[in-house]
Amino acid sequence: MVEKRQPIPVAEAVHRVMDYAFQAKKEHVPLTQAHGRFLAQAIRADHDVPAFDRSPYDGYAIRSVDSKEASSQHPVRFQVVGEIGAGYVFEDVVGDHQAVRIMTGAPIPQGCDAVVMLELTHTFEENHQKYMSIKRPFEAGSNISYRGEDIQKGTVLIEQGQTINPGVMALLATFGYEQVPVYRKAVIGVIATGSELLEPGESLQPGKIRNSNAYMIMAQIERAGAEVKYFGKFSDDLALCIDHVEKALQEVDILITTGGVSVGDYDYLPAIYEAIDAKVLFNKIAMRPGSVTTVAARNGKLLFGLSGNPSACYVGFELFVRPIIRSAYGHSQPHLRREQAILGADFTKPNPFTRFVRARIDYEKGKLVTVPSGFDKSSAVSSLATANAFIVLPGGSRGYEKGMQVDVLLLEDLQGSEWPWDNIEKSYR
Numbered sequence: 001m002v003e004k005r006q007p008i009p010v011a012e013a014v015h016r017v018m019d020y021a022f023q024a025k026k027e028h029v030p031l032t033q034a035h036g037r038f039l040a041q042a043i044r045a046d047h048d049v050p051a052f053d054r055s056p057y058d059g060y061a062i063r064s065v066d067s068k069e070a071s072s073q074h075p076v077r078f079q080v081v082g083e084i085g086a087g088y089v090f091e092d093v094v095g096d097h098q099a100v101r102i103m104t105g106a107p108i109p110q111g112c113d114a115v116v117m118l119e120l121t122h123t124f125e126e127n128h129q130k131y132m133s134i135k136r137p138f139e140a141g142s143n144i145s146y147r148g149e150d151i152q153k154g155t156v157l158i159e160q161g162q163t164i165n166p167g168v169m170a171l172l173a174t175f176g177y178e179q180v181p182v183y184r185k186a187v188i189g190v191i192a193t194g195s196e197l198l199e200p201g202e203s204l205q206p207g208k209i210r211n212s213n214a215y216m217i218m219a220q221i222e223r224a225g226a227e228v229k230y231f232g233k234f235s236d237d238l239a240l241c242i243d244h245v246e247k248a249l250q251e252v253d254i255l256i257t258t259g260g261v262s263v264g265d266y267d268y269l270p271a272i273y274e275a276i277d278a279k280v281l282f283n284k285i286a287m288r289p290g291s292v293t294t295v296a297a298r299n300g301k302l303l304f305g306l307s308g309n310p311s312a313c314y315v316g317f318e319l320f321v322r323p324i325i326r327s328a329y330g331h332s333q334p335h336l337r338r339e340q341a342i343l344g345a346d347f348t349k350p351n352p353f354t355r356f357v358r359a360r361i362d363y364e365k366g367k368l369v370t371v372p373s374g375f376d377k378s379s380a381v382s383s384l385a386t387a388n389a390f391i392v393l394p395g396g397s398r399g400y401e402k403g404m405q406v407d408v409l410l411l412e413d414l415q416g417s418e419w420p421w422d423n424i425e426k427s428y429r
């Protein structure tokens, strides 16, 4: 008698997985390796930016009071008493009707309170002395970048858990983070199962297929910000498989297998979970694709038994594995970002279970429009390459028409969402 599996709602499955959320350890990495990592500590400004009043232009630093009488009829002349480039400090105090030639980024000399752009000055020499003149007055503060105008000392600039993007890299460098506190990458093991699997370098043979899931999952792991450990393929021998899983578990934070979770004669995963005494959190979800997605836990470590069908495997990863990875990095919005979009094509399939249609989101005149990205079967591999979203169609619906509003989950968005599973749009016909 085949075991009858009881499907649970998607949200309930995600909850059961998230009960095992863990925090990754912290480490320091050189700044040059920090891009794409997750900050393990908030970054606070320990000095003002800019740290001194500076010139935003190439020109002349002056005392504004000396320019008061300047007009096109009566230009005011200044004696040029020095020159400073960015990186240098003018050591003297600037006096009455004196000016300093100054470059963009150089500190404003003592005594000066305005900068005149080079283009607005006339320069000349008399008796080997340099002068410049201007034809209009400048107010105190004209063309000065003030200390702290960009960032004030003490400001929290980035919260812990944020992704280090190119802009964060600039801030880290600005504040002297030669070594950056980041979360250590979670190590995720991958094992493929199935005697039909060939590796990409092997020629096709009758009845065989190439193992695409392992390479897809490894990329999904990297996209989620974790590190991959690939353990290759299972053998056909159950005892060896058990041993394989036991050993792999020692080396990872999470273990993912693909295939072998349904009720086929060679679907070994249920037997393996039993043999290693892992607690099965669920083995059937009211969703398509991915209904067979199984998750088990042993000694606090999760084992994800993703489906062998490529589309089901892909969806299972994004819904259940991704949030566990992101939450390990202190992220408060670890789930896929949920948005609403206009359906750009009919989707006539009825949905007894909640369906996650691999889809493409595009912007059209300020609106988000989504269309399925191709062949919509659990076994499909073709619709994944152009997918950047899942259209979420709740169970119980009888198909959707072009123009309807639907919920979508974004696959390539870094912001994420805190909990996307409440009140999924049910505007079905």
Ligand SMILES: Nc1nc2c(c(=O)[nH]1)N[C@H]1C(S)=C(S)[C@@H](COP(=O)(O)OP(=O)(O)OC[C@H]3O[C@@H](n4cnc5c(N)ncnc54)[C@H](O)[C@@H]3O)O[C@H]1N2
Pocket: 192, 193, 194, 196, 197, 209, 210, 211, 212, 213, 214, 258, 259, 260, 261, 262, 263, 264, 267, 289, 290, 291, 292, 306, 307, 308, 309, 310, 312, 378, 379
């Ligand atoms: N009697 C039933 N049969 C099936 C059920 C069911 O409820 N009762 N569920 C179906 C559903 S839904 C799915 S999804 C699949 C799940 O199968 P498994 O997770 O056990 O995976 P396998 O049997 O190992 O393989 C399924 C399919 O995927 C191909 N595959 C496997 N691994 C890979 C890989 N690494 N790369 C590419 N493709 C892979 C494999 O060749 C099979 O075609 O079960 C249904 N059956």
Ligand code: MOO
Pocket: 287, 288, 289, 290, 291, 292, 293, 307, 309, 312, 378, 379
């Ligand atoms: O689990 Mo299967 O992917 O529902 O099609």
Ligand SMILES: [Mg+2]
Pocket: 259, 260, 261, 262, 263, 264, 267, 308
């Ligand atoms: Mg199977």
